[in-house]
Amino acid sequence: MTRLAKVMKWVAALFAIGLVSICLIRFGFRPTGRDCVRQGSPDGAYIAERCLLEWRPGGNSDYQGRVYDSKSGVLLVERTFSTPVPDLSWSEDSVAFSRGGDESSFVTLPPTWFDRLKAAIP
Incomplete structure (x- = not known):
């Protein structure tokens, strides 16, 4: 793999981890009344x-x-x-x-x- 491809792979992985984290934080809390x-x-x-x-x-x-x-x-x-x-x-x-x-x-x-x-x- 070229260096650019490796960097893009890491950027995509970090983006996916960040997106999943935001979804879990935002939608993972369901208040109970x-x-x-x-x-x-x-x-x-x-x-x-x-x-x-x-x-x-x-x-x-x-x-x-x-x-x-x-x-x-x-x-x-x-x-x-x-x-x-x-x-x-x-x-x-x-x-x-x-x-x-x-x-x-x-x-x-x-x-x-x-x-x-x-x-x-x-």
Whole structure:
């Protein structure tokens, strides 16, 4: 091998190690909440769960919302959001984890491929 090829091989290896490390750090942590509330969708296809992550009296507390397939139990969507008023409510094609707060507490159903991909990463 030429010297340039060896250097490129090492650079590629270091890049791959760095990328895997970033993914493990970024996606390897899945917070666990408390005071969870679970509720099935009206059509029975999904189960939604909202859990408290951090309570902030008088402010926007942090929550985690998850949507599961009711038959298989597979996690389909996972979101972290802040809201002053947690409320689990279903519509025909969505679930909302709060009244107010940020937009990440709203999930369209069926979940997008990106939502499913993010939920599949440990």
